Each structure stands twice: as structure tokens, then as C-alpha cells.
Amino acid sequence: MTDSILNVAGHTALVTGAGQNVGRQIAMHLATHGAKVIVNDYFAERAEEVAREITAAGGEAMAVAADITDRDAVNRMVAQGAAKFGPVTILVNNAGNAGATPTGGARKPFWEADRADWDSFIGVNFYGVLNACAAVIPGMIEKNDGRIVTIISDAGRMGEVRLEVYSGAKAGAAGLTRAMARTLARHNIRANNVAIAAINTPGVAAARAGNPEMAAKMLGHYVIRRMGEPDDVANMVLLLASDASSWVTGQTIPVNGGYSFAL
Template sequence: MSVAFITGAGSGIGRQIALTLAGRGFQIAVTDVNDSNAAETVALIEAQNGTATAFHCDVTELTSVEQAAREVKEKFGSIDVLINNAGWDKIEPFLKSEPATWERIININLMGQIHTCKTILPLMIEQGNGKVVNIASDSGRVGSSGEAVYSAAKGGVIAFTKTVAREMARHKINVNCVSPGPADTPLFKEISEYNTGIAEALTKAIPFRRLAQPEDIANAVAFLATPEADYITGQTLSVNGGLAMV
């Protein structure tokens, strides 16, 4: 049974990815900086007769990632799939933003994925296979007003994904990227507090006339995490209802 290490799996899209992969037979390492949220995700998976364990992991700290990876390897024996989902943003005009916000955005959204890949890819090389799915954002492909540094970080994730995919192909490790558009998540609700009316405006702009649901993104991630995607690597798959067609 394959083991999936999912960051930020305590809520939102990460939680839904965990539930979706558990439903497809994966053993789930639910990692999150919020231990109580992670425990709630584990309980939901176990209620569906899935297998999951919670692990504390602060992706902004390399030592925390290394500790979590050791604990997951000891518990499950391997890490077959890495889902880099942990993320955070604050919508505001760039010139009104502050360095502390920039640092937090970059540390969570970009450095977090660098930390997990640096730690877990060697384990996958030793195993002789593995899959990595990095969560980016369409803001990293086309830009987004009020999200300058977040867009920069997510653009970095996309470029990082392509380069690592090239380096890992010889080891039979697939590295791909899912790039969501606006999604109905707790983070988006938090963002909406800064920018009232954004949800309505985006819904009107999306051809399917709705925000993405966590399930929409989780299903795309699940595809890239399974053998069905064995010949796909270095790709960025937008899940955005047609808002941006790139």
C-alpha cells in the first residue's frame, strides 16, 4: 500500500487531498503545523475505514521537515508520494505590504516545498521510484492583483517543479504541479475579509460560474499521484474552471 506524505493536510484543500487519496487506498501521513487540525483529518479518514497518522511538520523549518520524514518512514516504511500543499497568503496592494508578510509568504509557499523535496527525494531515489505533486497557483502563471509576492512564490514553485522533474527523471521519479484557480477554502474566506466582493467578482469571471471546490483540486492531484500518470512529468495542470487558459 503506497504512502502519501501531505503537507498542510489539516484543513482545506490538503484535508480533501488526504481524504481522496485515502479513498484510493493510500496510507496517509497527515502533516501540519496545527496538531489538532491534523488529528481531525486523521479521524475523518479513519471514519471512512482509511489508514492515517498525524505528524507535526512546520514546512518553514528544515529540521521540522526532517523529523517528520523520519517519523513517517519509521511508521510506514516508505514515502511513495509527496504532496506539497501547505500554503498561505494575504491579499493587499504590494506597496502596502510589509517585509514580515513577504517573508512568511515565501517561507511557507516556496521554501516549504524546497525543504520537503530536499528531505524526501533522497528517500525516493533509494526506493527507485516516487511521485511529487507540488501545489502552485494560477497567480504564478498569469499574476493576480493584490498577490504580488504570493504570485512570485508560486511562479517559483512552477519553475522549481520543472527543474527537479528533469533531474529526477533518471531515478523514475515524477514531479508535477497542480495550479488551482480561486477555490472555496478557509484560506479564501480569510482572504475575502481583506477584499470584500472578490468572491462574487471571480465567480462572474470564471466560465463555469463557480469557485473550485477542494474535491476538484484533490481529484487532479490524485491522478498525478497514481500509476495512470507514470509518463507525465514536469507539467503544470491548471484547475480553474477556465478562468485562465494557459
């Protein structure tokens, strides 16, 4: 017996913010397991590089640069992907943080920040998820098949100091996902959240290397005494996108090394 229950062949997957780090690895995982992947990023060169990696490894991918806070741009991207690969049946809402072009005040306490600083978080983490979901759900309903995975932060579950607006936007995306799970189940569409803690991206690795004391303190928050890697997140996303999780919907699953526990 060689067939893998994690096989996602026959699916078209859209991964937002897939030009680097966690998003890149999610796109690679899905392509490795048979999906045709629409690699989205705000920056065209990032998306194109990941799409080239996938095709060089024998997978199928196309790069589409789009700002996910722009609903029209998202609609065009989904239509372009569907024209080449067929309707999207796996959506991974990965784009996040403070967006591709964060404002200078993004890390201020929200009562000292400008509306534009708030919007940098709310735009990508909440409206971006709304836009992508609204664009792909009609095609999923028509095919009677869909899997939506939204990457939220543990900030959306627990709250995070000096990241109040980000925490609220992620919590909003998580609530949206739960509501979609209830609404769309009759169309064989599942929707789940993956809540992640700090991941060892190049930026995080550089910060830790430059401040060993901070790095040790940071690691002390994790029951599993290591930083998360992009593979850790991509593995869970693949599980939720595959038939291995066919009876799982409306859930928020932490992938966080034990930073926090969930009931």
C-alpha cells in the same frame, strides 16, 4: 475487471497543510485509494482530526504537526512517517497562502510591506516546498519510485494584483518542480504542478455570502460558472499521484474552471 488505475496502495503519502480545506480532501482521496497518509499541519489538532477521519473510514493515517518552513522539523516528520509507514513515495506540497500565522501586512503592496511580510509568503510557498522535497527525495531515489505534486496558484502562472510576492513564490515553486522533473526522471520520480484558482472553502463561501455583488463578479471570471471545490483539486492530485499519469512529468496543469487557459 475491478482494479482501478487510480489505486495508490503500497504508497506512503505526505500531504502538507492537510488539516483543512483542499489539503484535507487530498489526504482523504489518497487514503480512500489505498495510500498510507502522513497528515501534516502547523496545528496539531487539525492534523489529528483529519487522521481520525481517515482511520474511521477504514484508511491508514498518522498526524504530524510541523512547520514546513523549518527544515529540521520537516526532516523529523519525514523520518517519523517512514518509521511507521515506510519511505514517502507520494509528496503533495499543499501548504500555502501566507502560512499558518500571516503577518498583518501580508496583503499590502510589496513596496510598502516589511521583510517579515514577504517572508510569510516565501517561507511556506517556496522554502516549504524545498524543505519537503529535500526530505523525501533520497527515499524516493532509493526505492526508484516517486510522485511529487505541488499545488501552485494561477497567481504563479498569471500574476495577481496585490499578491506580487505570493505570485513570485508560487512561480518559483513551479520552476523548482520543472527542474526536479528533469533531474529525477532517471530515478522514476515524476514531478508536476497543479495550478488552482479560488476554491469554495468555508472562508471563501462566507465572504461570497456576505457580498453577493462581489460573488457574482467573481463567478464571471470562470468559464464553468461555478466555484471550484476541494474535490476538484483532489481528483487531479490523485491522477498525478497514480499510475494513470505514468508518462506525465514537468507539467503545470490548471484546475481553475477556465479562469485562465494554458497552451
